[in-house]
Amino acid sequence: MASSANGSRSKVLLLGEIELAHSSWSAIASLADVITPAATSRDAFIAESLSGAFEGCSVAYRTFASFSITGKIDGELLDALPPSLRFICHNGAGYDQVDVPACTARGIRVSNTPTAVDDATADMGIFLLLGALRNLAPSIASLRAGEWRGKTPPALGHDPQGKVLGILGMGGIGRNMAKKAKVFGMEIRYYNRTKLDADVEQDIGAEWVDIETLLKESDVLSLNLPLNPNTRHIISTKEFAKMKRGITIVNTARGAVMDEAALVEALKSGQVGSAGLDVYEFEPDVHPGLIENPRCFLVPHMGTHTVETETKMEEWAISNVRMAIESGVLRSVVPEQRSL
Numbered sequence: 001m002a003s004s005a006n007g008s009r010s011k012v013l014l015l016g017e018i019e020l021a022h023s024s025w026s027a028i029a030s031l032a033d034v035i036t037p038a039a040t041s042r043d044a045f046i047a048e049s050l051s052g053a054f055e056g057c058s059v060a061y062r063t064f065a066s067f068s069i070t071g072k073i074d075g076e077l078l079d080a081l082p083p084s085l086r087f088i089c090h091n092g093a094g095y096d097q098v099d100v101p102a103c104t105a106r107g108i109r110v111s112n113t114p115t116a117v118d119d120a121t122a123d124m125g126i127f128l129l130l131g132a133l134r135n136l137a138p139s140i141a142s143l144r145a146g147e148w149r150g151k152t153p154p155a156l157g158h159d160p161q162g163k164v165l166g167i168l169g170m171g172g173i174g175r176n177m178a179k180k181a182k183v184f185g186m187e188i189r190y191y192n193r194t195k196l197d198a199d200v201e202q203d204i205g206a207e208w209v210d211i212e213t214l215l216k217e218s219d220v221l222s223l224n225l226p227l228n229p230n231t232r233h234i235i236s237t238k239e240f241a242k243m244k245r246g247i248t249i250v251n252t253a254r255g256a257v258m259d260e261a262a263l264v265e266a267l268k269s270g271q272v273g274s275a276g277l278d279v280y281e282f283e284p285d286v287h288p289g290l291i292e293n294p295r296c297f298l299v300p301h302m303g304t305h306t307v308e309t310e311t312k313m314e315e316w317a318i319s320n321v322r323m324a325i326e327s328g329v330l331r332s333v334v335p336e337q338r339s340l
């Protein structure tokens with residue numbers, strides 16, 4: 001299938017940059033013509049597509065950052081893309097930037113890079129958990145400002161040992177984080193629509209509880225679930241009110257699984273004691289109420305930002321492009337399309 005139905009060479013649309021896996025991408029370029037858009041905004045991208053610039057492309061490779069050019073891959077954008085497009089290979093685990101039902105309706109299959117991100121994202125989760133529990137943000141800032149521990153001594157932090165870590169969403173990242181948190185002496189509870197098999201639960205040392213219990217009994221709550229219409233704002237004012245006063249919230253998933261304005265209020269009132277965040281509802285904008293709150297330990301969406309993990313992710317996404325070109329199937333189609 002390295003050539004298209006009419007016998008010409010396949011065409012691949014490259015949305016974003018290849019940063020690390022250059023030799024694997026060169027191998028794609030030897031199999032197929034690679035088209036790179038000139039546009040730098042959504043309107044210009046749509047106009048460029050409607051002008052026929054991407055005609056004949058059957059596969060698109062895209063990065064998280066390419067959102068700044070195309071915006072969401074939704075029905076409007078798909079209608080502007082050529083009907084030859086059959087596969088969208090997303091480089092990333094979370095694919096909320098792609099409207100999967102709109103792709104399905106047009107016969108386009110979507111892939112992501114599931115397990116490649118697990119270690120690095122879970123490592124970031126543990127880092128944020130410890131940083132928020134230990135109340136490290138103000139002293140990191142005061143040291144850099146030349147004030148040692150600041151004008152008033154920072155509040156004492158808390159140890160993870162013996163605390164209950166509630167994990168909301170027990171996919172690969174949640175499971176990985178559970179194992180790591182166990183080493184810090186934490187007790188692991190989780191809620192996931194599908195309960196893990198008993199042997200997996202036992203291996204991880206995690207207990208399934210219903211979501212109400214998870215909210216009520218956790219000392220730290222880590223959000224590890226994908227963003228979709230069912231999970232948007234799954235944590236908001238009502239849920240904060242059910243939690244233990246002073247809870248620590250960790251989010252490495254997507255900002256919008258939590259109502260960010262409600263989090264700011266819950267932090268202000270002390271209902272939430274601290275937060276360790278890698279993701280934000282309106283990235284790259286961060287709510288000023290988070291930035292100004294010393295009990296927030298904040299990182300600008302860097303969960304997978306390592307040479308090893310970014311390389312794995314690119315290699316994985318490129319392997320999807322290769323399979324699409326050579327065999328007309330994807331290596332890791334997204335769960336919503338698995339039964340199609």
Ligand SMILES: O=CC(=O)O
Binds near residue numbers: 091092095117
């Ligand atoms: O945010 C990172 C990812 O979705 O892989």
